Amino acid sequence: MIRNVKALTQRELVATFYSPVAYIVAAVFLVASGYLFMDKTLVVGSEASIRGMLHSMAWVLVFAVPLLTMRALADEYASGTIESLMTAPVSDVEVVLGKFFGVLVFYAALLATTLMHVVVLFRYGEGDPAVVAFGYVGMLLLGALYVAVGLFASALTRYQLVAAMIGAGLLSVFTIIVDSLAIWQGGVWRTVLGYINILYQFEDFAKGIFDTKGLVFFVSGTLFFLFLTVKVVESRRWR
Amino acid sequence: MIKVQNLTKVFGSRRAIDGISFSIEEGEIVGFLGPNGAGKSTTIRILTCYMPATEGVASVGGHDVFNDSMAVRRIIGYLPENTPLDMYVRVREYLHFRGKLRGLDRLAREAAIKRVADLCWLGDFIDRPIHQLSKGMRQRVGLADALLHDPKVLILDEPTIGLDPTQIRETRNLIHELAKRHTVFLSSHILPEVEATCQRTIIIAEGKIVASGSPGELKDRIRGGSRLIVEIAGPDSQIEKSLSSMNGVDKVNATSDNGWQRLTIETRRGEDLREEVFKLVKEKGWSLRELRLEVGSLEEFFIQITAQQLQSRQQSALREGR
Numbered sequence: 236m237i238r239n240v241k242a243l244t245q246r247e248l249v250a251t252f253y254s255p256v257a258y259i260v261a262a263v264f265l266v267a268s269g270y271l272f273m274d275k276t277l278v279v280g281s282e283a284s285i286r287g288m289l290h291s292m293a294w295v296l297v298f299a300v301p302l303l304t305m306r307a308l309a310d311e312y313a314s315g316t317i318e319s320l321m322t323a324p325v326s327d328v329e330v331v332l333g334k335f336f337g338v339l340v341f342y343a344a345l346l347a348t349t350l351m352h353v354v355v356l357f358r359y360g361e362g363d364p365a366v367v368a369f370g371y372v373g374m375l376l377l378g379a380l381y382v383a384v385g386l387f388a389s390a391l392t393r394y395q396l397v398a399a400m401i402g403a404g405l406l407s408v409f410t411i412i413v414d415s416l417a418i419w420q421g422g423v424w425r426t427v428l429g430y431i432n433i434l435y436q437f438e439d440f441a442k443g444i445f446d447t448k449g450l451v452f453f454v455s456g457t458l459f460f461l462f463l464t465v466k467v468v469e470s471r472r473w474r
Numbered sequence: 475m476i477k478v479q480n481l482t483k484v485f486g487s488r489r490a491i492d493g494i495s496f497s498i499e500e501g502e503i504v505g506f507l508g509p510n511g512a513g514k515s516t517t518i519r520i521l522t523c524y525m526p527a528t529e530g531v532a533s534v535g536g537h538d539v540f541n542d543s544m545a546v547r548r549i550i551g552y553l554p555e556n557t558p559l560d561m562y563v564r565v566r567e568y569l570h571f572r573g574k575l576r577g578l579d580r581l582a583r584e585a586a587i588k589r590v591a592d593l594c595w596l597g598d599f600i601d602r603p604i605h606q607l608s609k610g611m612r613q614r615v616g617l618a619d620a621l622l623h624d625p626k627v628l629i630l631d632e633p634t635i636g637l638d639p640t641q642i643r644e645t646r647n648l649i650h651e652l653a654k655r656h657t658v659f660l661s662s663h664i665l666p667e668v669e670a671t672c673q674r675t676i677i678i679a680e681g682k683i684v685a686s687g688s689p690g691e692l693k694d695r696i697r698g699g700s701r702l703i704v705e706i707a708g709p710d711s712q713i714e715k716s717l718s719s720m721n722g723v724d725k726v727n728a729t730s731d732n733g734w735q736r737l738t739i740e741t742r743r744g745e746d747l748r749e750e751v752f753k754l755v756k757e758k759g760w761s762l763r764e765l766r767l768e769v770g771s772l773e774e775f776f777i778q779i780t781a782q783q784l785q786s787r788q789q790s791a792l793r794e795g796r
Contacts, residue, residue, distance in 0.1 A: 242571060
């Protein structure tokens with residue numbers, strides 16, 4: 236199990252590094268994080284934290300992560316390599332997990348580049364290490380959920396562009412749209428919409444609070460979408 | 475080694491394969507022949523655990539393809555149609571990845587890669603990226619991948635499609651070589667291909683098995699069997715009559731050509747009556763200028779089947795049109 240997932244993760248990572256899309260996403264990510272750090276933190280009178288940057292990055296990632304995940308399964312279907320993969324002694328779960336970790340490692344590497352902002356922060360200000368640490372924990376959890384949603388979208392189609400649009404669409408629902416809807420609703424609906432709002436759940440992590448509710452939300456959401464992905468991959472063989 | 479019983483696969487309203495049964499013994503090399511769209515790839519995909527069957531059972535090496543899928547996958551080496559490969563990596567890296575999935579450790583992988591590289595002549599391009607390789611080279615990489623874990627059963631879907639004549643001959647030789655160690659099941663829509671490589675052929679059309687046997691056995695089953703072509707000069711009415719009354723003769727067709735009679739004699743069981751015909755001619759004192767046995771070819775048989783298939787398809791299209 237672990238050996239197969241490891242082999243598949245490596246392959247996915249290699250494939251990501253060979254794809255030009257990954258470099259474009261990386262460039263956009265670096266520019267965005269740099270700009271946001273300057274705009275939110277490197278301003279006279281602002282607080283010495285990366286909260287503003289992380290919070291805005293969560294928005295950027297709604298569109299960036301689906302571009303990283305769109306290739307994962309859609310391209311297997313388009314090129315036919317799914318056939319040699321699924322006739323080797325590996326299970327559907329292992330294939331999906333391998334892809335998940337492959338993209339997640341790439342995402343983590345991108346995230347690690349923002350650590351230079353943290354260095355600047357501590358050099359010129361008095362940042363709170365706990366706030367920064369939990370901010371990154373939150374970003375990893377958020378990234379895992381985004382990657383799982385993106386993979387699910389990629390399993391649905393053989394066209395990468397369609398996969399990216401479905402992924403970004405789904406993530407928009409759980410961030411932007413849910414947020415707008417909540418304003419118009421009251422009572423129970425407001426609570427429900429608030430609970431499935433990814434950005435709302437991320438809020439506490441960005442503030443530096445370790446939030447069990449948020450942890451449960453991200454982990455269960457990630458597992459739920461990975462489960463859906465496995466089911467879609469399974470069901471595609473029946474057709 | 476491979477057992478298939480009453481296997482059916484339905485896509486929507488179309489029956490891609492319809493209740494087929496066959497079995498393949500260990501060490502056999504069997505060809506799966508049929509026109510495009512006959513259901514060859516569907517059958518193979520069920521055997522290799524890529525898709526489940528709608529009805530029926532199939533097993534490889536005693537393991538059920540549905541219930542014991544991982545055991546089946548471990549003993550099968552499979553070359554899918556059109557050889558899908560990871561385009562961005564080098565051949566060696568690809569084989570390493572595939573070896574890992576097969577559970578081989580580093581040393582075992584290196585040994586296995588060396589073995590298949592020799593077997594499939596990968597030496598020249600083993601360190602080149604796969605997207606740079608030609609179709610023939612990719613085919614060899616796919617075959618090397620299928621052989622990596624020294625599988626008991628080798629399943630090849632159209633292994634020579636898209637290759638040039640030299641490569642086809644090389645691949646055929648390789649398959650012959652492999653048949654000594656593995657049970658081989660290969661599909662093709664080209665008849666000489668199967669005739670040249672396989673001990674036994676299973677012919678499929680419209681999702682049903684229409685014939686099965688060694689090339690020799692299949693030839694016997696060809697409708698009309700073999701024919702004698704004879705040209706005789708003599709009294710016209712007598713020739714046809716005496717030939718028709720010969721033992722074993724089914725039908726005689728005669729045409730005249732400048733005083734010569736050209737006769738096509740169809741025999742009942744494909745018997746060779748050349749000697750008897752010659753004796754008759756000698757006895758009657760006629761002249762003889764041609765005496766030839768025309769053996770029906772597998773090719774004809776195959777074309778017959780394909781034509782039948784086309785006809786039934788056109789008929790059903792007409793029916794639907796109404």
